[in-house]
Every structure is written in C-alpha cells, then in structure tokens.
Amino acid sequence: MRYSASVMTRDQLMEQTFPEKQYLVDGLIADGSAVLWSGREKAGKSLQLVDLAVSLANDEPWLDRAVKGGPVLWLALEESGSTIRDRVRARDGGCGGYPLTILLLDGSVEDEEFRLESSADVGGLVELIDAYKPVAVIIDPLREAHTGRENDSDDMAPRLRPLRRIAHQTGTTIIVTHHSGKTSVTFRGSTAIRASFDDEVQFTREDTDSDTELRGSLRAEGRNLRKTVELVAFDELTYRWVVTNAPAQVIMPNLRRRILHVLHESDEWLDAQGLADLIPGTKLKTIQNELARMSRERPTPFAIDPLVARKESPHRFHGIHARHAEETIIPNSSGNNIGNDGNDEIPVMNGHVPDDEWMFA
Secondary structure, X not given: OXXXXXXXXXXXXXXXXXXXXXXXXXXXXXXXXXXXXXXXXOOOHHHHHHHHHHHHHOOOOEOOEOEOOOOEEEEEOOOOHHHHHHHHHHHHOXXXXXXXXXXXXXOOOOOOOOOOOXXXXXXXXXXXXXXXXXXXXXXXXXXXXXXXXXXXXXHHHHHHHHHHHHHHHHOOEEEEEXXXXXXXXXXXXXXXXXXXXOEEEEEEEOOOOOOOOOEEEEEEEEOOEEEEEEEEEEEOOOOEEEEOOOXXXXXXXXXXXXXXXXXXXXXXXXXXXXXXXXXXXXXXXXXXXXXXXXXXXXOOOOEEEOOOOEOOEOOEEEOOOHHHOOOOOOOOOOXXXXXXXXXXXXXXXXXXXXXXXXXXX
C-alpha cells in the first residue's frame, strides 16, 4: 500500500508524540513554518528582515522577544549587493563574525537565479539548508522568485507548496516577502498565495509626512499563532526596530465624536492644531484628515472660518449647540456661514440648531 506509513487509526494518532510548538521569535514567528511577510512596496519590509536576520544570527532578542538563534540564509533576489552590505553594516556596527549568509541573486552574477518553478533551484535550496543548517531562510521578494501569474491560483499554488513542505521537513523557518495590494490592506494576488503559507506577518506603515521616523503596525496571525499586533518604529541610529508605547496614527471610531465634543465645549474658534492639543494621543495629520472628511458632510456638523484657508490663515472651526438657540440664525446654501471672529454671531447650519443627541451621533 502506497500510504501505509501515513495510515493510522484515531487511537494510534492519540498515542503519537509530536514535538511541542516552538518559536523562532517568541509568539510572533513559529519555528519550522512557512511565513508570508507582506507590506506595501518601499514600506520597510527589507529593513525589518535585515534587523531580524542579524538578531537571529547573533541570538539577540527581536522586538523585545526571545529568539531561537542560529545561522540565517538570505536569498536576495532584488536588492543589490551594495544596498544589502550597507544595511547589514549599519545594523551590526561593522562587527561581523556571525553566521549570516547572503546569496546575491539579483542578476549581478550571471546565470545565478532562483525560480520556484525550477526543480533544480528548489533542490538547490534544500542542499543549502542541509549545508548551512539555518534556523531561517529569507526569500526577498516573492515576485522575483517566479514567472507565474500571481492572480492565478493554479499558477501560484504548485509553485509555493514546496516551500511549506521544505520548512516542515527540515524544521527551518522560511520567510518570503510579498507586496500588499494598492487598494487592499492584505497581500497582492490570488488567495492561494496566503493559503500556501502557515502564517502571515503584515506590516502597515502609519507614519505621516510630518513624522521623522518610519513607524507602523506589525500584525502576525495564522495556523501557529494567536493574532498579535505590535506597534513598531525604525531607529535610524541603531538600525533596529523597536516596540513603541503608542500608535503613530490613532485610528478611533469615536474621533468624530471627540472632535465635536471639544468644539461643543469651546468658546473659541479652533484650528486643527488647537484640536490636536486638546485631544491627547492624536496626530495633527489624523485630525486634519478627519476634519476634511467631516467638512464634506451635508449638513456640515460645525461652522468653518474662513471659507478659504490659506497657509498663514488655516481653517478654524466652531461647534453649534443649544446655547446659541436664541441667537440670530443666518442660514446659507452650503450649511455654513462665515463669522469674522469668535465674538460674531455663530453660524447655524440649515437654519436650525441641532440638539446634543444629533451632535454626538
């Protein structure tokens, strides 16, 4: 019988002793798993993996988590040798002597490449794992590792299946980077891509133009993991990623409610900076984005002064609430009337004053 070694009854299965689950990075990356590491292009995935690779090879904690240290094998399919050299040197401070091995497969070495559809290349990967005994293999990026159509599951599934099998059979964690879609927060291409991996680590960049550091959220989930989210930032001085205490961009369903509450309680016109100062833990850019969205609502939930903002005179906002019910009401077609200063009549939208229940809906 062909599958005789795999056949067992339920009771035989219960009697089997399987290795306990272990982690390459405690609670974040399972040992001996196939991992899809996704994020937008140029978001910082390669920087994260340089830091991870050096940490693993030196048996150092990563993101304050214990690691299973050991040799690391990096298949660089896109980045040039000089780029990787500079990044590794920045990360390790010029101190080498640890087991990190890089294969430059970006085309700079003639006839040296790696393709998942090539049985010879996949077999070569198994030989490398047998020779170097790495705790992790990094393949960066997926797009350069095949010639298939990423939206076609029939193309992608058979190409990716060997990676998961190699990870399980050798106990080596295989990490493959992949781009997120432009209109999606998840990976690009067929769902067969995600299904071919045990787990996914996804980086979502959340810093704004006014931020001085690269930061965002790192989410891990899959067959081996409980869903975990870390807020991380890149420290350019140490070339390491660190866990942060607060999100770069506070995404809160009640941000609209908080803005309206502050405007409701204030006797003054407030610009975006003034609101940010009164709503702790919220970035100025986040406030500006929400104000822009709210300003497009009809009726508009606040008064705006001036009508046209200039750099030297930004928009100011004022709440509309019941205490102005006895004041003169001057409606206009847009739902906003423009006052000259905080002592003028408070514009009221659509000729009536909304009650508090409407204001905080």
